[in-house]
Amino acid sequence: MSATPLLELRGIDKSFGPVQVLRDVTLSVHEGEVTALVGDNGAGKSTLVKCISGIHPTDSGEFLFEGRPVSVNSPRDAAALGIDVVYQDLALCDNLDIVQNMFLGRERSNGLVLDESAMEQMAAETLVSLGIRTVRFLRQHVASLSGGQRQTVAIAKAVLWNSRLVILDEPTAALGVAQTAQVLELVRRLADNGLAVVLISHNMNDVFAISDRIAALYLGQLVAQVRTTDITHAQVVELITSGRSGALGHAEPSALGTGSDATTWGAVR
Known part of the structure; x- marks a missing residue:
């Protein structure tokens, strides 16, 4: 693994009107590793991912x-860098087959006709x-696939286009035990093949099973990023719920404010 992170965010701020959703977020993501991004509803996970993927412009930061240093002002910019996001809804078309979904919008052609054999081979x-x-x-057809199979197709679609960083939004949500194990094995394999992976999950068992690092968001701030082997399940829960666990997190629990300010933050995901 290179000592230089593939992706590094420094001091990222993002507001929507008067509501500041991200505050001074600093995050590093390495190739060959799974970085688990955890946080309660309202912590800012979705907004951070949309900033990384170019959907939302950041207000400040590097x-x-x-x-x-690069500028990511659109999903096209992110895709050019090799950043791909697999959202929870997977963005697959049920009425199309696996090959058609994997090449949707990027079809290969041979003259005026689609090169079906080349797409199937790839x-x-x-x-x-x-x-x-x-x-x-x-x-x-994707409509006939199980939840786990759909997830694997969505991940394979991202990898097909030479992605270097794959962000997975709750990939095991609503999956059974066997399907969850299959998807987690695939996620781990992505990192073992040299890709950088960001895993968003509320399932601490999944997080500890496959992640190399854990980054905890609390009310829009990244309060800790540590190696998975250096933290316990209980400490992660404390970081998620209070922004602090012993020496980890905020020096003062009240650093983010209380009362109406905290209520406003809680309304943003």
């Missing part, structure tokens, strides 16, 4: 990629490279 190679064995027929 955005570095491979140690170089899709198959991607699935094989990720060790995905739960999908048996590439022309199967």
Whole structure:
């Protein structure tokens, strides 16, 4: 693993009108690692991801990629860097098959017709490279897939386009035990193959099972980023709920304010 983070955010602020959603967020994400981004509802996780992916412009702060300052003002800018987000709704089309979904909007053509064989080959190679064995027929419609299979297709779609950083928003939500295990194995494999992975999850068992680092957001501030082996389950819960756990987090629990200010923050995710 390189000592230089693939992605580094420094002092990121973001407000929507009078409501400040992110305050001085500093985050580093390394290749070959899974960084779990945790926080309660209203902590700012979704807003931070949308800033990274270019959906929301930041108000201030630095955005570095491979140690170089860059500007990410749109999803196109993020995609050019190799940043891809797999949202909880997966953004898959039920009426299309696996290959069509993986190439949606980026279809390969041979003259005036689609190059179906090339797309099938690329899709198959991607699935094989990720060790995905739960999908048996590439022309199967997504509507007929299980929740776990849908998640693997969405992740494979991101990897197909040479992504270097994949952000996964609650990838195991609403999955059964067996399907969750399959998806977690795939997420771990992404990092083992050299990609940087950011995992957003409320499931602490998942977080501790596959993450290398844990970054905790509390009311819009990143209160701690530590190696998973250096923190306990109870400490993570304390960081999520109070922004502080022993020497970790805020020096003073009241640093973010109380009363109406805290109520306003709680309304933002």
